[in-house]
Amino acid sequence: MNIQNPEGYKGKHTADATTVEEGLAIQEEQAKYDDDFATETAMANTLLTPRFYTTDFDELDAIDVSGIREEWDALIAQMASDPNKGHFKKNDDWDHVDWDGMEPKLKKEFIDFLISSCTAEFSGCVLYKEMKRRGNNKDITQLFQLMARDEARHAGFINDALREAGLRVNLGFLTQAKKYTYFRPKFIYYATYLSEKIGYARYITIFRHLEANPELRFHPIFKWFEEWCNDEFSHGEAFALLMKTDPKLTSGGNVWWIKFFLTAVYATMYVRDHQRPAFHEALGVDPDWYAHEVYTKTSELSKQIFPITLDIEHPAWQRNLVRLQKANVQIAEGKQQGGVGGKLRELAGSAKAARAFVALFMIPSKKHKVPEVTRLEPVY
Ligand SMILES: [Fe+2]
Numbered sequence: 552m553n554i555q556n557p558e559g560y561k562g563k564h565t566a567d568a569t570t571v572e573e574g575l576a577i578q579e580e581q582a583k584y585d586d587d588f589a590t591e592t593a594m595a596n597t598l599l600t601p602r603f604y605t606t607d608f609d610e611l612d613a614i615d616v617s618g619i620r621e622e623w624d625a626l627i628a629q630m631a632s633d634p635n636k637g638h639f640k641k642n643d644d645w646d647h648v649d650w651d652g653m654e655p656k657l658k659k660e661f662i663d664f665l666i667s668s669c670t671a672e673f674s675g676c677v678l679y680k681e682m683k684r685r686g687n688n689k690d691i692t693q694l695f696q697l698m699a700r701d702e703a704r705h706a707g708f709i710n711d712a713l714r715e716a717g718l719r720v721n722l723g724f725l726t727q728a729k730k731y732t733y734f735r736p737k738f739i740y741y742a743t744y745l746s747e748k749i750g751y752a753r754y755i756t757i758f759r760h761l762e763a764n765p766e767l768r769f770h771p772i773f774k775w776f777e778e779w780c781n782d783e784f785s786h787g788e789a790f791a792l793l794m795k796t797d798p799k800l801t802s803g804g805n806v807w808w809i810k811f812f813l814t815a816v817y818a819t820m821y822v823r824d825h826q827r828p829a830f831h832e833a834l835g836v837d838p839d840w841y842a843h844e845v846y847t848k849t850s851e852l853s854k855q856i857f858p859i860t861l862d863i864e865h866p867a868w869q870r871n872l873v874r875l876q877k878a879n880v881q882i883a884e885g886k887q888q889g890g891v892g893g894k895l896r897e898l899a900g901s902a903k904a905a906r907a908f909v910a911l912f913m914i915p916s917k918k919h920k921v922p923e924v925t926r927l928e929p930v931y
């Protein structure tokens with residue numbers, strides 16, 4: 552990353568940055584030291600950890616939004632008005648965090664949650680920024696600039712929280728060193744649309760739960776989740792509109808891809824969340840209840856553009872999520888065990904995981920008519 556004159560950003564906060572370049576430069580400037588643990592965790596590439604993506608930027612740049620101009624302009628105007636400028640920084644609402652007094656298992660899982668969230672935010676930031684840099688299409692570059700701006704702020708805010716625990720994800724290093732996965736633009740649409748909408752559903756569910764049970768809020772960052780998820784909601788809206796420009800993306804054989812991405816995104820969330828039992832217990836959230844709640848919201852939202860939703864009430868759904876999660880525990884145990892025995896255990900676990908995933912994928916989906924007007928408001 553080439554940041555010119557980072558000195559000029561001294562004293563400014565990522566929350567006030569109006570462009571992604573500025574937001575990233577501030578974070579470079581703040582980097583007084585690199586934390587190997589946090590950055591190494593963020594560097595990990597497994598099926599379950601956030602990845603960095605690259606795509607065919609020319610194809611994306613060629614999108615013509617004139618057919619959806621009215622909905623598009625309204626969304627861009629709303630994002631450009633920047634309702635959350637200055638929001639993502641610590642203020643009087645930021646209560647003192649007793650990191651040393653935090654129960655060790657909770658601390659470990661919570662830090663893992665923050666690092667993985669920061670990596671996911673930054674993954675979006677890098678992809679959106681690159682699109683903005685490479686494109687010539689004014690509609691597209693403007694949208695991606697606005698989304699990258701938001702993600703840089705989100706990542707910066709999580710790094711603020713991590714810094715209090717003596718940790719920091721080195722975003723400059725990640726940009727250079729993390730492996731990039733190539734996805735065709737249509738896969739970027741499906742995956743990113745879903746990750747934005749499920750991100751909204753996850754954050755708003757936690758926010759509402761803690762609003763009703765404030766005594767369970769063990770860290771102040773949750774107070775920021777409402778505005779935060781409204782940003783993600785808008786990003787999801789943008790991807791819904793991008794998909795709307797080409798009806799082929801959401802019909803015919805592509806509906807199978809949509810089903811695949813829905814299944815993969817939902818299943819990944821289930822397995823990952825079950826790796827953090829102490830974190831969910833501290834929040835007073837049953838991960839099974841939480842998963843079902845988030846799937847319900849995400850499915851309701853994704854009807855705006857996808858002609859199918861997954862049948863999450865089907866008896867085989869929960870059963871196979873549990874099988875998948877147990878298989879993943881077995882894989883992790885095999886890895887830890889090592890040697891031939893460990894490898895065999897890992898392979899057996901992988902076979903079980905694959906069977907469970909196929910079983911989830913084979914559950915008949917629910918079909919419905921996609922509405923004429925796409926745009927939604929965040930109402931949860
Ligand atoms: Fe974000």
Ligand SMILES: [Fe+2]
Pocket residue numbers: 675702747782783786
């Ligand atoms: Fe986002």
